[in-house]
Amino acid sequence: MTVESTAARKPRRSSKRTSAAKKPQNAEPQLVQLLTPEGERVEHPDYAIDLSGDELRGLYRDMVLTRRFDAEATALQRQGELGLWASLLGQEAAQIGSGRALRDDDYVFPTYREHGVAWCRGVDPTNLLGMFRGVNHGGWDPNSNNFHLYTIVIGSQTLHATGYAMGVAKDGADSAVIAYFGDGASSQGDVAESFTFSAVYNAPVVFFCQNNQWAISEPTEKQTRVPLYQRAQGYGFPGVRVDGNDVLACLAVTRSALERARRGEGPTLVEAFTYRMGAHTTSDDPTKYRADEETAAWEAKDPILRLRTYLEKQEIADAAYFTALDEESEALGKRVREAVRSMPDPEPLAMFDHTYADGNPLVDEERAQFAAYQASFAEEGN
Amino acid sequence: MAAQKMSIAKALNESLRKALETDPKVLIMGEDVGKLGGVFRITDGLQKDFGEDRVIDTPLAESGIVGTAIGLALRGYRPVVEIQFDGFVFPAYDQIVTQLAKMHARALGKVKMPVVIRIPYGGGIGAVEHHSESPEALFAHVAGLKVVSPSNASDAYWMMQQAVQSDDPVIFFEPKRRYWDKGELDTEAIPGSLHSAATVREGTDLTLVAYGPMVKVCLEAAAAAQEEGKSIEVLDLRSMSPIDFDAVQASVEKTGRLVVVHEAPVFYGSGAEIAARITERCFYHLEAPVLRVGGYHAPYPPARLEDEYLPGLDRVLDAVDRSLAY
Numbered sequence: 001m002t003v004e005s006t007a008a009r010k011p012r013r014s015s016k017r018t019s020a021a022k023k024p025q026n027a028e029p030q031l032v033q034l035l036t037p038e039g040e041r042v043e044h045p046d047y048a049i050d051l052s053g054d055e056l057r058g059l060y061r062d063m064v065l066t067r068r069f070d071a072e073a074t075a076l077q078r079q080g081e082l083g084l085w086a087s088l089l090g091q092e093a094a095q096i097g098s099g100r101a102l103r104d105d106d107y108v109f110p111t112y113r114e115h116g117v118a119w120c121r122g123v124d125p126t127n128l129l130g131m132f133r134g135v136n137h138g139g140w141d142p143n144s145n146n147f148h149l150y151t152i153v154i155g156s157q158t159l160h161a162t163g164y165a166m167g168v169a170k171d172g173a174d175s176a177v178i179a180y181f182g183d184g185a186s187s188q189g190d191v192a193e194s195f196t197f198s199a200v201y202n203a204p205v206v207f208f209c210q211n212n213q214w215a216i217s218e219p220t221e222k223q224t225r226v227p228l229y230q231r232a233q234g235y236g237f238p239g240v241r242v243d244g245n246d247v248l249a250c251l252a253v254t255r256s257a258l259e260r261a262r263r264g265e266g267p268t269l270v271e272a273f274t275y276r277m278g279a280h281t282t283s284d285d286p287t288k289y290r291a292d293e294e295t296a297a298w299e300a301k302d303p304i305l306r307l308r309t310y311l312e313k314q315e316i317a318d319a320a321y322f323t324a325l326d327e328e329s330e331a332l333g334k335r336v337r338e339a340v341r342s343m344p345d346p347e348p349l350a351m352f353d354h355t356y357a358d359g360n361p362l363v364d365e366e367r368a369q370f371a372a373y374q375a376s377f378a379e380e381g382n
Numbered sequence: 383m384a385a386q387k388m389s390i391a392k393a394l395n396e397s398l399r400k401a402l403e404t405d406p407k408v409l410i411m412g413e414d415v416g417k418l419g420g421v422f423r424i425t426d427g428l429q430k431d432f433g434e435d436r437v438i439d440t441p442l443a444e445s446g447i448v449g450t451a452i453g454l455a456l457r458g459y460r461p462v463v464e465i466q467f468d469g470f471v472f473p474a475y476d477q478i479v480t481q482l483a484k485m486h487a488r489a490l491g492k493v494k495m496p497v498v499i500r501i502p503y504g505g506g507i508g509a510v511e512h513h514s515e516s517p518e519a520l521f522a523h524v525a526g527l528k529v530v531s532p533s534n535a536s537d538a539y540w541m542m543q544q545a546v547q548s549d550d551p552v553i554f555f556e557p558k559r560r561y562w563d564k565g566e567l568d569t570e571a572i573p574g575s576l577h578s579a580a581t582v583r584e585g586t587d588l589t590l591v592a593y594g595p596m597v598k599v600c601l602e603a604a605a606a607a608q609e610e611g612k613s614i615e616v617l618d619l620r621s622m623s624p625i626d627f628d629a630v631q632a633s634v635e636k637t638g639r640l641v642v643v644h645e646a647p648v649f650y651g652s653g654a655e656i657a658a659r660i661t662e663r664c665f666y667h668l669e670a671p672v673l674r675v676g677g678y679h680a681p682y683p684p685a686r687l688e689d690e691y692l693p694g695l696d697r698v699l700d701a702v703d704r705s706l707a708y
Binding site for chain 2: 109136137138139140141142143148149151153156158159160161162163164165166167168170171189190193194196197200353354355356357358360361362363
């Protein structure tokens with residue numbers, strides 16, 4: 001169902017209302033693009049970018065390694081080593097482009113699918129797998145890489161990002177904060193409230209929405225009647241739609257939004273228009289709700305392929321580079337595989353740890369009871 | 383400052399002022415907490431003295447208030463958040479339960495959540511719907527949260543000081559109908575633990591356990607019972623999570639009888655937890671089943687009926703009589 005068809009079935013109370021409702025439908029949403037699906041560089045008046053060969057190869061490498069890691073994790077789930085995996089397949093450009101726009105002192109608030117951003121932040125990929133294997137709920141130190149824990153409740157982290165950004169502003173720092181979320185999350189009240197708070201307090205936060213077209217089985221049309229980036233206007237800050245499969249455009253647009261935040265000009269909404277090539281998670285079956293033709297059409301816009309085409313055509317990378325990268329990818333896959341397989345289960349008593357920072361008599365009592373209960377089996381065994 | 387007489391509202395105000403003075407990371411956030419000083423004036427004058435950057439009028443969105451407070455805590459701040467009324471906390475319940483309570487554990491201890499959520503709670507002020515509820519059990523049930531409620535001015539001051547210093551989130555329930563009750567406050571005293579119960583009246587025949595607004599009712603009930611020759615001990619629980627079961631146990635081992643009183647509905651209320659634990663701990667000391675007095679399993683009634691709904695002197699004494707008759 002298209003936006004137009006939904007609108008057309010609405011009762012028309014007046015001709016004025018009808019024409020007002022029609023207007024945005026006729027206007028094709030603008031999409032910032034710097035690299036076409038065919039691998040051609042194009043210019044955009046507002047988003048110039050000039051990257052060295054090293055930088056371009058770096059972006060390519062990031063995307064290739066992220067995809068390889070992601071594929072390994074999916075395989076590990078199929079082998080029973082992980083309970084679940086949320087693949088980022090197809091969203092590498094959105095994540096690497098935005099992730100590489102960040103400074104070290106910026107702070108990231110991810111969803112549970114930001115494996116590419118985690119990679120950019122220097123979070124060891126194996127750390128991301130603990131929660132999917134079921135040995136912890138996250139567990140990495142958010143402050144060591146300025147990368148917050150994965151948040152599973154949809155949209156909650158946008159408020160944390162906003163509060164953190166309010167704190168950055170209070171500290172007089174020129175860091176910026178980025179909140180990741182998706183098209184489904186855009187319907188959450190917390191996302192709306194984060195727009196309100198960040199606008200009112202002029203918080204240095206970038207809202208990076210990866211519109212991957214699907215919230216599990218629901219298409220974006222079930223979330224919104226307007227292009228998502230246009231929501232920003234109602235809150236009083238700019239929104240921009242970027243080609244989410246174009247790593248250069250994602251980098252340029254995010255960098256610009258972050259700079260705007262640093263200058264004290266407040267939030268920006270970036271809608272990265274992309275596609276979830278895989279299932280929502282390994283528990284999902286997209287063949288039940290979406291057509292193969294749609295997936296095939298997006299395959300032609302693959303983020304990695306288009307940059308490779310560009311690198312080859314421009315002779316920025318040669319065959320030896322790609323071969324070496326393939327080897328590095330395989331080594332990463334092997335390292336991740338071995339790390340996951342050797343990841344130990346936590347000690348049972350660990351479930352009580354860190355419930356409270358200050359300690360708690362009830363937790364202590366229950367831990368002691370549970371320890372005694374467990375010890376009773378050991379005694380029987382002897 | 384020596385001991386002085388002060389209302390609970392003023393004691394809270396003084397305590398928040400002290401917290402703002404002591405630690406530059408302390409922030410006050412909430413709806414109307416600035417110029418107005420909150421609908422109950424608990425933050426009166428604080429924005430004038432500490433500025434809009436530290437005493438923050440927020441948009442009217444409770445989940446946003448708590449969610450941004452979490453982000454500020456991650457940045458190193460210590461937000462003290464005001465929820466305007468008990469019934470309005472629920473838009474924030476998701477952030478409190480799924481994020482605030484669990485963040486420290488999720489991070490395996492790498493981050494702390496020093497956030498205080500102040501909630502004026504309970505009935506007795508003739509208010510409209512959603513302004514008179516006692517939802518403390520809904521928070522006490524959640525691991526990771528601490529839940530407390532002062533009953534007097536001294537506790538209001540000191541418990542707020544301790545709540546602000548806590549590295550764990552504290553849900554701070556303020557007995558709104560007692561805001562204007564005055565009591566002694568010594569701001570130089572050495573306070574006890576935030577989570578210890580206090581024996582506010584000694585007795586030998588029966589133990590009444592209460593907290594927040596019901597402590598006063600129980601003290602009045604104990605005084606009335608005294609006239610009939612019954613010696614009632616009254617414990618002010620002060621903390622609903624964790625609960626000072628040792629103090630309740632010690633009292634019940636002495637008296638052999640226990641009645642728990644709260645405004646919240648009896649069903650699944652704090653009294654149920656106390657009854658179960660004390661029955662387990664003091665089975666052979668009990669002369670009667672643990673009884674509970676509280677709200678009914680019905681929506682909080684319109685104001686004209688709240689005196690019937692709320693546990694009053696007579697309902698507490700009725701339970702005392704039933705216990706003693708065993």
